[in-house]
Amino acid sequence: MNGPGRDPQVLDITANAGVVQARQxxxxxxxxxxxSLVEQTKLITAASxxxxNTLIYGGGGTMIAALxxxxxxxxxxxxxTDRGPGIADVELAMTDGWTSGSGMGLGLSGSKRLVDDFVLDTVPGQGTTVVITKWGR
Known part of the structure; x- marks a missing residue:
């Protein structure tokens, strides 16, 4: 299932520079x-x-990227993936327009709309993992 010709890449997200590296x-x-350029933009926006979120709410973590x-x-x-406090109310966090006040205002629901597959796994007190996939057309 993993990508054509390369291993997954792991990137630490422990500072703003990690967010920039993730986008790149x-x-x-x-x-x-x-x-397509539109699909690239959607994926980059969701990833950003x-x-x-990984940095601000999770206290830092990692992004694994794979083709x-x-x-x-x-x-x-x-x-x-982060080892932060987790999301206490997933239903609220996935509500359109809900934001904790910082960030781009997309929230988790906005990120979900920008990609083809979105899986959220969170355990309060243990952390959160979000897996997204964008498929070529």
């Missing part, structure tokens, strides 16, 4: 996957929001 890596992978294939489709899969 995602742009590179999206281009390699031949996503999730990387910032993936499934049934002839190529895509980019990103896994954001």
């Amino acid at each position: 890596l995602v742009r590179t992978l999206a281009q390699e996957c031949r996503l 929001e999730l990387a910032r 993936v294939q499934d049934h002839g489709r190529r895509g980019v899969r990103l896994t954001f």
